[in-house]
Amino acid sequence: MTGTSAFFLRREDLVPLLEELAETLEVVAPVLVEGEAAFATWRGGALALDDKNPLASPMEFFLPKKEVLFRYVQYSGRYTFSEDPPRARLIFGMRPCDLQALKVIDGIFGAELPDIPYAGRRRSTIIVALNCTSPGEGCFCRSMGSGPGAEGGYDLLLTDLGRGYLVEPGSPAGVYILRAHQRHFEEADPEDQREKERLLALAGEEIIKRGPSLNPEKIREAIDGVDWEEAGRRCLACGGCSLVCPVCHCFSVLDQGVPDGERLRCRDTCILSGFSRMTSGANPRPALGERLRHWYLDKFVYIPEKTGLFGCVGCGRCSRVCLGEVDRWSLFKEAAE
Amino acid sequence: MEKIATICVYCGCGCGLFLHVEDGRIVGASPSPAHPVSRGRLCVKGWLAADFVHHPDRLKTPLVRKGGRMVRGSWDEVLSLTARRFKEIREESGPDALAVLTSAKGTNEENYLLAKLARAALKTNNVDHVARLCHAPSVAGLGFALGSGGMTNPIRSLLSSGAILVTGSNTTEQHPLVAAHILEAQSRGATLIVVDPRRTQMAQLADIHLAPRLGTDVSWTNGILNLIIDLGLVDEDFIIKRTEGFSALKDLVVQYTPVEVERITGIPSGDLEKAAVAFGEADRAAVVYAMGTTQHSCGTDNVLALANLVLATGNVGRDGTGIYPLRGHQNVQGACDMGALPSVYPGYQKVEDPAARERMEAAWGTDLPAEPGLTAVEMMEAAEEGRLKGVYISGENPMISYPDRDQVMRALSSLEFLAVADIFPTETTALADVVLPVASFAEKDGTFTSTERRVQRVRRAASPPGEARPEVEVAADLLRRLGVDADYASPEEVMAEISSVTPSYGGISYQRLGISGLSWPCPSRDHPGTEILHQGSFPIGRGRFSAVEQQELAEDLDYPLLLTTGRSLFHFHTGTMTRRTHLLDRERPKAAVDINPADAAALGVRSGTMVVVESATGSLEIEARLTEEVPVGTVYIPFHFAEAPANQLTARTLDPTSKIPGLKRTPVRIRRAE
Amino acid sequence: MKMDRSKKEADANGGTKIGRAAGAKPESYLPIQAEVVDIDVESSNTYLLSLRPMDEEDELVAVNYSPGQFLMVSVFGLGECPISIASSPTREPLQICVREAGKITQGIMAARVGDVLGIRGPFGNGFPVGSMRGKNVLIAGGGSGFATLRSLINYIADDRRDFRDVTVVYGARTSQDLYFTSEYGSWQAAKIEVGITVDMMDASWKGNVGLVTSLLADLDPVPGTAALCGPPMMIRAVARDLLGRGFIEPEIYISLERHMKCGVGKCEHCTMGRYHVCTNGPIFSYDVVGDLI
Structure with a gap:
């Protein structure tokens, strides 16, 4: 099994492959929960791969919504600490947009003073990505250059060709899986590669047709032209846009328990006023509109300065969850191509 | 990681969400995209719905008072003590010396068993819950006018409305998912009319905002109806075919001319006309209201006046129309449905109706009391007077949520025996003889019934902490100890019994409850449920108009300001859960009284100044916050905060029909603190 | 010896990167433990606390910093907050000046001599x-x-x-x-x-x-x-x-x-x-x- 860069996995071989992988790893995949697709531990049975990308991004397996940083136990005035080791996981069916988010977070949590819990999970997680041949409504990954096809960042990449999957390795770990489970794979036909390109081109057109089609450079320029006060008036401060965004990563830290307890890290949102308010009561961003503006500036100006990548991957989730009926991207009408 | 589909624990919207569970621990929540109300969205409390579940303050072991101190006890010890004390009190003082307060936070199954505990085991109809303090006037008012106190239409029906009148509801903060639907309707062209003395976010987003003086709701409602009649915008066909009593009402509302209404309410007559035209001309119009309408000593009149408006314009029984009493708790509708009320059995069958009583006696295999019992606030009076001696409270915190805190304190302290079941220690558990640690919403199976009568499945996502148990087990255990058969293997079996004795739940079973649940009435196994009520007829035959008049408003020169109370977006009720949710507590860490800058200037008060607020009932010290959201002459305090309990100030002036206290209007005065 | 070395470190750190102490990893969220060895009252609501790292391997934290840097200070059970360093690396002990602002600072001020606080850092660039x-x-x-x-x-x-x-x-x-x-x-x-x-x-x-x-x-x-x-x-x-x-x-x-x-x-x-x-x-x-x- 050398010399070729692409393989073919027959549809009926997918579940047996995952069963073998699940013997040594926790396999996380889109499964049906009460009829809806969600990323959760796969316990055998059908996968929800035909559905759109689930609303809750698999980024939570790298940046959990809530995690224990460490436990503290007090004994005669002194403390001992314990931390949990990261668990070995395989995430199956991660889409290119979420994969791009992971690259952005690598540039923030993986760089310069790397975040230890994140780095640990990153190292112990295998990623089997799935190209997006059936994009969802409101997606605009093509505008952001993050989809519908994945470029790097995965261990294995699958493309659904109908009768089965084209499988491409992207790392030594991916190659290892191909070798260790080679009875499920056969060498891909050159035609399969062409079929993949054709399907991704179709998906790309579909995304453009459905819109929104946005130019990130123009959004960057348009930010200061938006009436943020008015946007703030309509915002219901649910924080959903940050809590659902695969790139948003801000967190809060709190202790629970005296004298023994846990130091917890939980996802936070800059949409809340308490996020930036100091104990003195002074707040650098007191108005909702200012906080919304900051949200966009971070994604289109500050994160790119830091990582070289846009802080938005075009997954469209923020508009889906917006409680204030704000189409998050119509704010930038003039930014549309 | 597992994802468990369940229903949010906070307001009555009843949003569907997933709890994310890692190693037996809930680590997050996300909205259900397919759920008919949440549609992939949640408010800030919903996103953080389960954040309090693993808080270290959770009650983990049963507690019993010994020698004045609370000590650990076993379940067997506390339950046998509870059963024994209840029996002793019943033998010494009769069954009506006992009472049960159930919880709008509990499941239907829990409420059903606790109401059964009161009636079948303790033999008293003294059973009530927080609905007394929220929608008792809706149950009374809409029950009289339309034949059902429930919301007539589902939330999504608002998307088809041409005009929406929102009153006494701070919708964006209290029912954010309803607000999201209203704002979506507005963006599709509906006219949004908001009637609220405060300039809430909803009022700021409205097309027309009317700001009446507190307590003048009947006047402006009658005034709008008068204009609608004048302009010929009533639905005469509907009035003739489906209603009765219109002419008496018509004769009455003539007095409510725009000029007269302006004199009473302060609403400019031009604005009133705009609202009347927008509401009257709309093909489909809806009325949305909440506690700002009901929590008045004339709460039932307020509801009846709004019912007049929808009946006269024929806005009942169709998509986009209707009247929406927004329920504050996720299961306050269900608790009422389950008969956790002193006058009715499950499904609103009256205890005074001999036929209904016979049916229930047959179902429960025991004789039942015939006289309606005490309401929640009456229970406090009876306890203070020594008539009530033993009480079981499930998950309520009357010390913070009931009017006249000092009296509640005296009442609960004078009881011979108080058992309190809760998830956290509260100001009320502190007064208990036994404390029963119970499971939170995320640790039990059951059903909640949302504000739109949608019965939905709640699922266990984690184990209760320590020895805590689901209250359905606690109630069944107590029933057995008090001699009533209660061998339920699961909450599902309790639901099977509920559907057998509750006509409107007759067709409901766990198997049928998919992602959208089922809306009652759902009388049989093949019935699809009823999303829109009163389509062809009313349960009472014809809809009834009521000629309701403006009540005389007490004014007191010693207390020149009017206090109104409410909740904030970031907290829920008495804060037992939200104040233990880090991001929510951080957002609103302390109480403040909202004062208009003009009033503040006259009082010499700045933002951050500590002030003393005094009423005839009591006083409290609190920080001032200056804001134009409250009009001149009105101040506002959210009631979540035990350290500044707004209900220290409120009085027990009750609505004569529904016995709700007038929490929304209290004359007060303010001075700078020393 | 110590003083000379710390001066060099402080100069090198100032205005550039985060100072790295030998015993502590600044990127770790695990604090090191420091004992409160002295408390001075600076004003009615401000205390000056002197701290000494409890583990030998953390000792350099007390001198390897630059003026202008800060520490994340923990009271276990209440949480962690940033506090600027009030002492100079040229003089031991390490001191922090705490003014009562919220519940964590209240918790720090409630500490008595001999109590243990958590510290992480030093963080920030410091004065050049x-x-x-x-x-x-x-x-x-x-x-x-x-x-x-x-x-x-x-x-x-x-x-x-x-x-x-x-x-x-x-x-x-x-x-x-x-x-x-x-x-x-x-x-x-x-x-x-x-x-x-x-x-x-x-x-x-x-x-x-x-x-x-x-x-x-x-x-x-x-x-x-x-x-x-x-x-x-x-x-x-x-x-x-x-x-x-x-x-x-x-x-x-x-x-x-x-x-x-x-x-x-x-x-x-x-x-x-x-x-x-x-x-x-x-x-x-x-x-x-x-x-x-």
């Missing part, structure tokens, strides 16, 4: 002490912002010959709110000009009443480099004044305060535009943040 050498130095503080400047003042005092004219101006609300009053004499003895003022007169106060800027008018400092910390109003007024005297924007350094949770540029609480106050700051030059404060 290396480039300040050989220059006139003006240090202006207001209120509780003076704590971090005390670190710089003592650092300079211990190496006085390397700096030219050094002037300190400091204002507080009342004379009771002035910090480090017992040290002003030693600074003057080290040929540091010291001006003190209060907002409100009281019976015990015989000195200046008025704004910090009025002290500048009296002392007329020669342009050079400046270090500022205090309320935004005071910072703006002093910076304007200094610019009028011929100081230049890149030589006016301001120490900023923000809500913080991590100290390592991840949690995003302290962002100020494109900057993280925790890693890009807390010391910024006026040309960078002048329009953001």
Whole structure:
């Protein structure tokens, strides 16, 4: 099994492959929960791969919504600490947009003073990505250059060709899986590669047709032209846009328990006023509109300065969850191509 | 990681969400995209719905008072003590010396068993819950006018409305998912009319905002109806075919001319006309209201006046129309449905109706009391007077949520025996003889019934902490100890019994409850449920108009300001859960009284100044916050905060029909603190 | 030995990267434990705590830092918050100055001698002490912002010959709110000009009443480099004044305060535009943040 860069996995071989992988790893995949697709531990049975990308991004397996940083136990005035080791996981069916988010977070949590819990999970997680041949409504990954096809960042990449999957390795770990489970794979036909390109081109057109089609450079320029006060008036401060965004990563830290307890890290949102308010009561961003503006500036100006990548991957989730009926991207009408 | 589909624990919207569970621990929540109300969205409390579940303050072991101190006890010890004390009190003082307060936070199954505990085991109809303090006037008012106190239409029906009148509801903060639907309707062209003395976010987003003086709701409602009649915008066909009593009402509302209404309410007559035209001309119009309408000593009149408006314009029984009493708790509708009320059995069958009583006696295999019992606030009076001696409270915190805190304190302290079941220690558990640690919403199976009568499945996502148990087990255990058969293997079996004795739940079973649940009435196994009520007829035959008049408003020169109370977006009720949710507590860490800058200037008060607020009932010290959201002459305090309990100030002036206290209007005065 | 080494580290750290102590990994969220060895009352709501790392391997944390850096200080059960270092690396022990603000600072102030606190850090860039050498130095503080400047003042005092004219101006609300009053004499003895003022007169106060800027008018400092910390109003007024005297924007350094949770540029609480106050700051030059404060 050398010399070729692409393989073919027959549809009926997918579940047996995952069963073998699940013997040594926790396999996380889109499964049906009460009829809806969600990323959760796969316990055998059908996968929800035909559905759109689930609303809750698999980024939570790298940046959990809530995690224990460490436990503290007090004994005669002194403390001992314990931390949990990261668990070995395989995430199956991660889409290119979420994969791009992971690259952005690598540039923030993986760089310069790397975040230890994140780095640990990153190292112990295998990623089997799935190209997006059936994009969802409101997606605009093509505008952001993050989809519908994945470029790097995965261990294995699958493309659904109908009768089965084209499988491409992207790392030594991916190659290892191909070798260790080679009875499920056969060498891909050159035609399969062409079929993949054709399907991704179709998906790309579909995304453009459905819109929104946005130019990130123009959004960057348009930010200061938006009436943020008015946007703030309509915002219901649910924080959903940050809590659902695969790139948003801000967190809060709190202790629970005296004298023994846990130091917890939980996802936070800059949409809340308490996020930036100091104990003195002074707040650098007191108005909702200012906080919304900051949200966009971070994604289109500050994160790119830091990582070289846009802080938005075009997954469209923020508009889906917006409680204030704000189409998050119509704010930038003039930014549309 | 597992994802468990369940229903949010906070307001009555009843949003569907997933709890994310890692190693037996809930680590997050996300909205259900397919759920008919949440549609992939949640408010800030919903996103953080389960954040309090693993808080270290959770009650983990049963507690019993010994020698004045609370000590650990076993379940067997506390339950046998509870059963024994209840029996002793019943033998010494009769069954009506006992009472049960159930919880709008509990499941239907829990409420059903606790109401059964009161009636079948303790033999008293003294059973009530927080609905007394929220929608008792809706149950009374809409029950009289339309034949059902429930919301007539589902939330999504608002998307088809041409005009929406929102009153006494701070919708964006209290029912954010309803607000999201209203704002979506507005963006599709509906006219949004908001009637609220405060300039809430909803009022700021409205097309027309009317700001009446507190307590003048009947006047402006009658005034709008008068204009609608004048302009010929009533639905005469509907009035003739489906209603009765219109002419008496018509004769009455003539007095409510725009000029007269302006004199009473302060609403400019031009604005009133705009609202009347927008509401009257709309093909489909809806009325949305909440506690700002009901929590008045004339709460039932307020509801009846709004019912007049929808009946006269024929806005009942169709998509986009209707009247929406927004329920504050996720299961306050269900608790009422389950008969956790002193006058009715499950499904609103009256205890005074001999036929209904016979049916229930047959179902429960025991004789039942015939006289309606005490309401929640009456229970406090009876306890203070020594008539009530033993009480079981499930998950309520009357010390913070009931009017006249000092009296509640005296009442609960004078009881011979108080058992309190809760998830956290509260100001009320502190007064208990036994404390029963119970499971939170995320640790039990059951059903909640949302504000739109949608019965939905709640699922266990984690184990209760320590020895805590689901209250359905606690109630069944107590029933057995008090001699009533209660061998339920699961909450599902309790639901099977509920559907057998509750006509409107007759067709409901766990198997049928998919992602959208089922809306009652759902009388049989093949019935699809009823999303829109009163389509062809009313349960009472014809809809009834009521000629309701403006009540005389007490004014007191010693207390020149009017206090109104409410909740904030970031907290829920008495804060037992939200104040233990880090991001929510951080957002609103302390109480403040909202004062208009003009009033503040006259009082010499700045933002951050500590002030003393005094009423005839009591006083409290609190920080001032200056804001134009409250009009001149009105101040506002959210009631979540035990350290500044707004209900220290409120009085027990009750609505004569529904016995709700007038929490929304209290004359007060303010001075700078020393 | 220790002092020389720490001086070198402080100079090297200042204005660049985070100081790394031998025993602690700054990127770890696990604090090291430090014992409270002494507590001084600086004002009615401000204590000066002296800390000593409990484990031998963490000992260097107490000296390997630069003036202007801060620590994340933990009270287990209440949480963690940023506190600026008030001592100079040239002098042990390590000291933090804590003013009562929220529940964590209340928890720190409730600590008694012998109690254990958690510390992480040092974090932030610190004042560019290396480039300040050989220059006139003006240090202006207001209120509780003076704590971090005390670190710089003592650092300079211990190496006085390397700096030219050094002037300190400091204002507080009342004379009771002035910090480090017992040290002003030693600074003057080290040929540091010291001006003190209060907002409100009281019976015990015989000195200046008025704004910090009025002290500048009296002392007329020669342009050079400046270090500022205090309320935004005071910072703006002093910076304007200094610019009028011929100081230049890149030589006016301001120490900023923000809500913080991590100290390592991840949690995003302290962002100020494109900057993280925790890693890009807390010391910024006026040309960078002048329009953001």
